[in-house]
Amino acid sequence: MIPNVKTRTDRARFYGSTVWRNLRKSILERDNYECQWCKAEGKLTTQYDSVLEVDHIKELEQYPELAYEPSNLRTLCKDCHNKRHDRMNYRGNERKRKWDDEWW
Template sequence: MPVVKTRADRAKFYGSTQWRKLRKECLERDNFECQWCKADGRLTMQSDSILEIDHIKELEFYPELALDIDNLRTLCKDCHNFRHKRMNYRGNAKKKKWSDEWW
């Protein structure tokens, strides 16, 4: 079971040969398609977006599932960011702070 408590631990884990091989297997299994977009009737592939591998049960809380392919799914960058509540995802258009009127 990999240790992934710090940022350096995660960098080491995601740079490992074992992870890279498993990541490739997951992408192939999922036909290089975002699984959330696919479930929503959209097709998002490698040519459309950066594809990332998501741990369904998060790595931080379930390190024992870090290399379990059944705990992995392919998501596009937008869906992965949305899943982790990061700011730069498709569904969160930047709101204007000021109106178009300048007076």
């Protein structure tokens, strides 16, 4: 079964499905509830340290046929997942705000 994930609504339906939620749980268990990127760097990040997310190694939008393939899934903490997708709110990204350099 290849999911349709072209729109935001399609993705919400996919990520809210029972099939995905059960698969997500099995991937978290397989990875011992540990961020795989942190683990590769010798750090331990678990569900007690951060929100854990299941990442599609090959992007869901480009490879929908791999949506449910366990070998294409891994556990990442929220910071690593944001870093992987180049989102601005991960810990390693020091973003300067407009008024940070002013004292008044």
